[in-house]
Amino acid sequence: MSFSSSSGRLPVPQDLLAMPGGVGGASAAADDPLAHQGRTRSFPAERGQWATSVHCPAGELLDELGEHRVESWRSALSAACHGAEVHPVDSPHLSLSRTVILRHHQIAAYTDALRSKLADSACCPVVADKLIALPNDDCTRTFFALRLAEHSAPACEQLVARVDSAMSLFGLPVYYDQPQLHVSLLWTLGDRSQDRSVQRLLDDISGDLASSGGVGFLADQVVCRSGNKEFMFSLS
């Protein structure tokens, strides 16, 4: 029997490591970043773990901006990032929570709690007037997002507070301390938020947006996305 070498520690038999199960075993699904545009998972996909987030869909915002405007931003940003590829976000949304992990048996209870928390919330008009660059938690990606104008933020922050209260019921992490409410439009790999050229470009675009009075949409429903399930909550 061969043992894996070690100093002072008791050895672990190679036979054991070769057995199925666990990290080294065959059951862990191989994670290939190339399959999804170079993105990496921030937590491993595991049976029974449901990645959950709460947001307001912001498809209308895209309509209002117009496809060509977004496209032009994309190419400009790509150039500013020294040719790095910039992708459009699949379905733009206004995030109201972090991405958390729910257990399968908690989903129903969680959505129930969320429903009761959001029961008497009103729709809120959302206006965005600034394009900013935001890195994700582990700085593997940068999002280019429209930031909410200061006058429309409080209504949304109220929504966030309600979602947070549902989160804390389940002992889950709440949203960031000083939330920068935003709608992500584009993303690229790596942390580009500190790039000078990018900053400059963003400032320009923001200036244009602000002068035109920003773009907006009416957030009239909240969506809780858990794994591949979506739960809709209409706002009054």
Add this chain to the structure above:
Amino acid sequence: LRNPYSVKSWLRYVEHKADGRRPVAVCQIYERAVKQLPGSYKLWYRYLRYRRLLARARANSPDVSDADLQAELSVANAAHERALVHMHKMPRIWLDYCRFLTRQGRITESRRAFDRALRSLPLTQHDRLWPPYLRLVRLHAPHGCLETALRVLRRYVRFKPEGREDFVDFLLEHQRLDEAVANLVAIINDDSFQSSRGKSKHALWQELCNLLSRNPLEVTSVNAEAIIRQGISRYTDQVGRLWTALAEWHLRAGNISRARDVFEEALATVTTVRDFSQVFDASAEFEEGLVRQLMEAAEEGAAAAGDSEESLESDLAMLRFEHLIERRPLLLNSVLLRQNPHCVPEWHKRVQLLADRPAEQIGTYMEAVKTVDPHKASAGRACTLWTEFAKFYEKHDQLSDARTVFEKAAAADHRTVDDLAYVWCQWAEMELRHGPPEKALALLAKAVAPPSHKVDFYDRSEPVQARLHKSLKLWSFYVDLEESYGTLATARAAYDRMLDLQIATPQIVINYAVMLEESAYFEEAFRVYERGIALFKWPNVEELWKTYLIHFSDRYGGAKLERARDLFEQCLEHCPAELSRPFFLLYAKLEEEHGLAKRAMNVYERALERLPANQRAPMFNIYINRVAELLGVTHTRAVYEKAIESLPDAEAREFCLRFAELETRLGEVDRARAVYAYCAQICDPRLHEQFWHAWQEFEIANGSEETLREMLRVKRSVTAAFSTQLNYTAAAAAAAGSADSDDQAEDSAGPSSSDPMRALEQQQQQSAQPKGILFVRGKDQEQPAGVMRTAPAAAESAASGVANSNGAGGKANPEELQIGGDDDDSEDSDAGGEVMEEAGEDSDGGGENIEISELPVPSEVLGSLAKDSDDES
């Protein structure tokens, strides 16, 4: 002789001459005859026999010289030789000749004669020749003719292979081991060989192996080791013996290290404890012998000159010996594991045996989890191997490795879901011991995650991993952790899922509800109870209902009375009668405290209807107490009546007494008396003395002379009624045996009832009872007079009753029945005497209102008692 060619005439001639006087003449005639007829067997045979007889007679007679005898013998031998010229196909002639020669002691000649006989006779007749031939050679083999004998025997074996066994014995006898072994091998190899002595092949093998092992040096013709090894593989029941034999062979051949190797090999391969101990003992003996030998040699050597090398050698041997002894438990364990590799406790034992060698322990664990098939595991659960393995790493502060082990264990095969759940629980417990509880929580959450497809928990074709998510054990642990470390919401989610999966137990439901109540979610808690109640059936749901109802009442008290009532009704609707008591009590309590007393009474009534008979008496007790408290003592009368009516006799008696006591306390003497009178019908004075005593006391305290007498009359008639009942058996008599002799005297004295009297009594009672007052007693007035009349006789008969009662009551009875044939008068007088006596006694105790002294009783009856009572009154 006219016809020289007639055998008959020659024979007659011989007969004529054979008078024993001239043997020479006879011989001559024979010679002439065989000359004429050389082909006649008859003639030759007779002639030769005559010759032999002659020779023997000569040999026996003391006056014949040695030379004569020799001459005579040689003539006889010559005659035989001549005969054989013609008669060489005659086995009889050959045999006789050979025997004749043998008897003469001419060994070589007889051997040659045998050889010639064998040559000239056909093969089919050889078996007549061989036995005497063999006898000859065997007889002379020890005397320097061994080689010859061997040759003869070899020829014999060629002729008759069955004789090999004897040949082998012969060879062994003469220390020809090599050849013996070769012959044995030949025997064993001959598939068609049938042992003439009934020995099995097996026995022959054993013999061979014994031979080989004992004589390693002498046997050179065969490969002893190969033969013994073959034996080991062929005869599994002799493995221990054969291994020892092989080692011994090497040892005797002087090959000590080879012997040691053989022992080691044997210890590593035997599969039974018996073989093992055999081999081990032999091995230990061998090592010990070696040590002793070396020590002795060393001592001698030390005397001569201190040789360090020799002492080193003996030290080495000593070490070897010690090592062997030390390894014994481990080796034995190996044997057991070879025998049954799925024996879990043996694996654990092995790990313990290797206590101070962690690397080997790890190896053992690894081997164990690889080898043991959980489905075949015996005497233990295979999953404990995994958990112990992980714990081993944990003990050595290698948490990550312990986790690895658990990961593999979770993916490995297990016999039951419970086993896998055990692994997960152990894992979570380890995490709890060593880190924040969140880790254990996450772990269990992972474990209870449902699989991607629907799985039936009891479907054995599915792997246990797929069925794990319905394991009650795992979920119980998980909800426990959630309750302790998670938030209320997560704990609720977990509990809800448990209920959804229908794996909750009533206790789990209660835990859930209690948790909710503690967090002040009362309505939710009650909803959980409802859910739980819907899940389970009676009687499992009992505890659930109980907790629910108690908690509900505690929570709302009288605030939601209607709802509480509904709940109780719902509960009692399906509740089996024998379990319903606590619910009725709870219900009644609720009604008493928050509802209406009437409703409470109603509940009690219902309970009494519903409960099985054996639970009713305590219920009546409670009911009576409650009625007395809520409605007043007088209302209890109805309940008492009901109780007495519906309860079985034994309990009814109890209630009667209490009822009567109550009435007495209330001053309703007549009512009390009526109760006593009623109860009397079910109280056999022989068995229920207490009742009668109580009544008597009552009458003494409250009644008058008439009533007392009335009571005694009733007692008599009841006694009479009971004594005719057939069920007054020996057992009852034994029970009555404890009653004092006074009572017995009365029993036996009281003869059987006259039926008309009893009927009359019942009639009286019926007329008396509805009014609830005294018995009608018009007729009984005469009785005292009767007593007076025959009092002396009564005293006598009472005395005789006492005498009778010394025997067992059962035995006494038949006699009494005969006495029962007496007329009414004497009967009355019997008991009457008794009554007086008892009454007198009682008045001693403190009764004052019975005016016995007033009665004109003869002094013989009462004796001094009457005077006493006079004094008192």
